[in-house]
Amino acid sequence: MKTIIRADVMGYCMGVERAIKIAEKELEANRRVISLGLLIHNAIENQRLADLGLEFQEVETLPEQGNGQTLLIRAHGLDPKVQKSLKERGYHLVDATCPLVVMNQKDIVKARESGLYTVIIGKPTHAEILAMKGFADEHRLSIISSEEEAQVLDIEETDLFILSQTTLRPDLLLRIKTILSKRYQLHEYRQSICPATQDRQKAVKALSEKVDVIIVVGDSHSANTRGLYESALDAGIPAYLVSQASALSCQQISAYERVGITAGASVPDYVIDEVEDLLKKFLE
Numbered sequence: 001m002k003t004i005i006r007a008d009v010m011g012y013c014m015g016v017e018r019a020i021k022i023a024e025k026e027l028e029a030n031r032r033v034i035s036l037g038l039l040i041h042n043a044i045e046n047q048r049l050a051d052l053g054l055e056f057q058e059v060e061t062l063p064e065q066g067n068g069q070t071l072l073i074r075a076h077g078l079d080p081k082v083q084k085s086l087k088e089r090g091y092h093l094v095d096a097t098c099p100l101v102v103m104n105q106k107d108i109v110k111a112r113e114s115g116l117y118t119v120i121i122g123k124p125t126h127a128e129i130l131a132m133k134g135f136a137d138e139h140r141l142s143i144i145s146s147e148e149e150a151q152v153l154d155i156e157e158t159d160l161f162i163l164s165q166t167t168l169r170p171d172l173l174l175r176i177k178t179i180l181s182k183r184y185q186l187h188e189y190r191q192s193i194c195p196a197t198q199d200r201q202k203a204v205k206a207l208s209e210k211v212d213v214i215i216v217v218g219d220s221h222s223a224n225t226r227g228l229y230e231s232a233l234d235a236g237i238p239a240y241l242v243s244q245a246s247a248l249s250c251q252q253i254s255a256y257e258r259v260g261i262t263a264g265a266s267v268p269d270y271v272i273d274e275v276e277d278l279l280k281k282f283l284e
C-alpha cells in the first residue's frame with residue numbers, strides 16, 4: 001500500500017498571510033489598490049486577489065502624480081527612498097512589509113549608525129534585498145550570494161556586519177560565514193533567516209528520512225520553495241517541484257512507495273490539498 005506523508009511544517013508563513021489579509025481589508029473598503037509588484041510568489045493566489053480587484057504594477061510604470069492612489073508595499077518591503085518619493089508624488093502607501101523583514105532593516109540602520117561595513121547575503125535582484133539596500137550606506141555595502149563570492153570578497157575593513165535574505169538556506173549561510181570568519185570579524189545582532197524558513201527546512205529534512213520521493217509545491221521563482229527542493233535533492237531524495245496539481249505527473253510518482261509533500265511559504269492550503277487529493281486518487 002502506497003503512503004503519502006505531509007511535512008510537519010509547510011505552506012503559508014505569517015508574513016504572507018498577513019500581506020494577503022491587509023490586501024483583502026483594503027479591497028473590502030472598496031478602494032482601488034495597486035500592489036507594488038506581485039503580492040506573493042504564487043500565481044494562483046495572485047490571480048484570486050486580482051479577481052477581487054487587486055492590481056499589480058511596478059514602481060517605474062506608475063503615473064507621476066499619485067492623486068491619493070493606494071499602493072500596497074508587499075512583505076519584501078520597499079526602499080525607504082522610493083517610499084519617500086512616492087509619498088511626495090501624492091500616493092497613499094499601505095505597508096505590508098513582514099515584521100521580520102522590518103527587524104532586518106532596522107538592524108542594517110543600527111549597523112550603519114555604529115559604523116560597521118554591511119555585507120548582505122542573498123540574491124541581489126530579489127525584492128527583499130533591493131529594499132534592504134536602501135537602508136544601508138551604499139558606499140559601505142556588499143551583496144554576495146555564493147561561497148565563491150565570499151572567497152573573493154575584498155574589503156579593507158576588518159569588522160563586518162552580516163545578515164542574510166530571510167529565505168536563504170541555513171546551511172548556505174553557515175558555509176559563507178565560515179569562509180568570511182577566516183578573514184573578518186563578523187557581527188550579527190540576531191539570526192536573520194526567518195523561523196518560517198528554518199522550520200520548513202528542518203521539516204523537509206525530517207521528511208526525506210521517511211519517504212522515497214518528495215513533491216515540493218510552489219512557484220519555481222520563490223526562493224524558499226527552491227530551497228526546499230534543493231534540500232530534498234541534497235538529502236539524496238528524488239524531488240519534483242510543481243506549482244499546482246495539474247503540473248504533477250502521477251505516472252512518474254507511481255514508481256515510488258512513500259511519497260512526501262512539502263510546500264513553500266507562499267502556497268495556500270487549497271493548492272496543497274489539490275495536489276494531495278490527486279495523488280490519493282492515483283496512488284491509493
Ligand code: SF4
Nearest residue numbers: 013015098100166194
Ligand atoms: S518567509 Fe519569513 S520573513 Fe518572509 S514573509 Fe514569510 S515570515 Fe516574513
